[in-house]
Amino acid sequence: MKVNAGLVGFGTIGAGVVRLLSEHAEMLKLRSGIEISISRIVDIDIERDRGVKTDGIIMSKDYNDILNDKDIDIVIELVGGTTIAYDIVKKSLAAKKHVVTANKALLYAHGEDIFGVAVKNKRHLRFEASVAGGIPIIKVITESLAGDRIRTIYGIVNGTTNFILTKMYDEKWDFASALKKAQELGFAELDPSLDINGGDATHKLGILATVAFNASVDRRNISTNGIQNIDIRDMLYANELGYIIKLLAIAKQGNSHMELRVHPTLIPKKCSLASVANEYNAIRLESDFLGVSHYIGKGAGANPTATAVVSDITDLAMEVRHGKEYNPNRYSPFNQYRTIRYTDFESRFYLRINTYERPGILATITKIFGEHNISISSVMQKEVHPDQSIPIIFLTHRAREKDLREAVAIIDTLDIIREKTVVFHVEDILS
Amino acid sequence: MKVNAGLVGFGTIGAGVVRLLSEHAEMLKLRSGIEISISRIVDIDIERDRGVKTDGIIMSKDYNDILNDKDIDIVIELVGGTTIAYDIVKKSLAAKKHVVTANKALLYAHGEDIFGVAVKNKRHLRFEASVAGGIPIIKVITESLAGDRIRTIYGIVNGTTNFILTKMYDEKWDFASALKKAQELGFAELDPSLDINGGDATHKLGILATVAFNASVDRRNISTNGIQNIDIRDMLYANELGYIIKLLAIAKQGNSHMELRVHPTLIPKKCSLASVANEYNAIRLESDFLGVSHYIGKGAGANPTATAVVSDITDLAMEVRHGKEYNPNRYSPFNQYRTIRYTDFESRFYLRINTYERPGILATITKIFGEHNISISSVMQKEVHPDQSIPIIFLTHRAREKDLREAVAIIDTLDIIREKTVVFHVEDILS
Secondary structure (H helix, E strand, C coil), X not given: CEEEEEEECCCHHHHHHHHHHXXXXXXXXXXXXXXXXXXXXXXXXXXXXXXXXXXXXXXXXXXXXXHCCCXXXXXEECCCCCCHHHHHHHHHHHCCCEEEECCHHHHHHHHHHHHHHHHHCCCCEECHHHCCCCCCHHHHHHHHCCCCCEEEEEEECCHHHHHHHHHHHHHCCCHHHHHHXXXXXXXXXXXXXXXXXXXXXXXXXXXXXXXXXXXXXXXXXXXXXXXXXXCHHHHHHHHHCCEEEEEEEEEEECCCEEEEEEEEEEEECCCHHHHCCCCEEEEEEEECCCEEEEEEEECCCHHHHHHHHHHHHHHHHHHHHHECCCCCHHHCCCECCEECCHHHCEEXXXXXXXXXXXXXXXXXXXXXXXXXXXXXXXXXXXXXXXXXXXXXXXXXXXXXXXXXHHHHHHHCCCCCEEEEEEEEEECCCCC | CEEEEEEECCCHHHHHHHHHHHHXXXXXXXXXXXXXXXXXXXXXXXXXXXXCCCXXXXXXXXXXXXXXXXXXXXXXXCCCCCCHHHHHHHHHHHCCCEEEECCHHHHHHXXXXXXXXXXXXXXXXXXXXXXXXXXXXXXXXXXXXXXXXXXXXXXXXXXXXXXXXXXXXXXXXXXXXXXXXXXXXXXXXXXXXXXXXXXXXXXXXXXXXXXXXXXXXXXXXXXECCCCCCCHHHHHHHHHCCEEEEEEEEEEECCCEEEEEEEEEEEECXXXXXXXXXXXXXXXXXXXXXXXXXXXXXXXXXXXXXXXXXXXXXXXXXXXXXXXXXXXXXXXXXXXXXXXXXXXXXXXXXXXXXXXXXCXXXXXXXXXXXXXXXXXXXXXXXXXXXXXXXXXXXXXXXXXXXXXXXXXXXHCCCCCEEEEEEEEEECCCCC
């Protein structure tokens, strides 16, 4: 038995998929009972040597060559972006081909639309590689936890920012030096803005929440903050308080709502996510029956991502050969949950308030907190050089983000304040 | 669409499965497109109230009632043991029903036989719940890593022993007190011997290695050691050297062989497995393309195990409704790997040699090591009360286990030795 796939986009990941399928062809055939091969590759550059065997594969520059090939059942979209990729995915599904994609930006922007086309044409759209390539989280959520209700997702889903934060914490480097090192090692792109500002993590969070909660997310109500403003001082203060700062993607499901946010977060140094270092990703699920579970693996890279793509291809090849009837339900957003605005979130907070040396400061600040229903769980004031502002570190109990922001806005207008107040969320993850 | 399952064995896990299917019936139907229900339950006790709804389920004491029911496509075997369960599984497959089991002892003892019956009858046998109920490791290995080659498995796969070791390490309790606490909290059975002596972990290791390496294991050549002889002193010395002691199940694949072993192991305190505490399980895979990945979750308990069972039931229900052709390959042991004997393993070792105070001791011991090709990586001698034997702690470089055991046998005959030498394996897991 044989199933052919067509690959669109022959970059690093595409080459990884071709290499994996060629190196492990025999093993994969023995495991799946199916000979899976890539019969066509489409790319704008079909000359450059990618260092992988392409014997017997027809190369061309027009993706219609794949759409028109009746022997191809599966299209692998690795073009990236949301324009041409959008066309390729929709047209492939319309041409009655199953689709595998690693394109998180596309799924985030047009997921519902594309899934609609898939259902209409009774074809599958698979996307394991779109979130944390080295962690098979989509399969875990949709199949292993098919019978369970997921309540909370905490994810370290961006390898670039996790690498930078690890270097800042371990080596006491500042942000700019850590970013430079990440770029030298190939863990950050030349334009790393989508990683740094949390945008990439937000795409992944949107996908995770949709499949875990079976609900469409309202993208306008996702709160996103990146790591660009993390100061090494806050890492050190957090450390003294027993915390480490990670960029977390967080999704929580209430009875009829979800909250989705991406931001630097203080988490206890003893929890499993705290030890996830460098380019690694991790996802922690909390569900009604399974309880807490963690999944840790490499966030990106050609080989981990290729493994995820090939996992999807294999499942689809089995479907092509052994399926009799299309089942569209697996990723269905049948729940109508409201995505609540970040101002309505409740959280604990870390604040660094930067003051001049004056009597009565604490009284002034804590009065404002009290007026905004914010209660303080701990305070720490550090001695510094007289030229610098005096940092007072607060940890709050749970408070509404709206209240906290209002309080901070007022505090920052006081004449005792020397620098803008720094605010981070705190999540007391226990294991 | 509806698929009926029959449950044999209505204990804690069985009740968990019934509860999960009843509480999440609507969600599961929306996700899978199939109404999955248990239509029959068989148990020797059909009177006792398990605290779950059994309305509409036919209860009886004879498992033939399930075998003879043409409307049942899936049999869930939760009887346990290797006698009646063996019959039930084989007869169910012969009656053309798919089978879901959580029975690790049965799979370990008769796996090949049972899978033969499954293939012959073109029915599936699923067993996600048999290893680390709270970790979907079978699906990850066989589906997510379908295209990848797994080289190493490290597992903390027994919650009872991990709980005991955690208490010994954190609270400085001795083995007996930690075991007593585990029994009080329900983490250890009244007869905990199969957990303590490593037997349960060995069953799970055998299953993991078979599916990960697609090879039958030679059970006679698995080396098994439990935690019954771990002394709190060794935990403290290991700690000083930067290690923690965990009961690990280890499988490594060479070019044409595998080594399988279960034993207390020193692992670096900084690696992710080191922080897996109490009743939690964890599995660390190392594979060619995905690299290192970790999976952490609860080891046992009715609810996590029920989630795993329901995951299998859901997959099989889809197969029943949407499959056209049986594909037997997924768990096929098509590789002929030799399971090498433990004496041929290579490892680093921790030794505590317990001596009388005499001049020249170190010279005597290290000479014996040298004669057996064992080189030392570090030595630590502790001051103790004059009444006690003097512990000398060695960490070796990699050595053959055969050589090491021979050297220790000779050392233990010397008149400078006051207590039998304590030996543990060391695995320098980096992440």
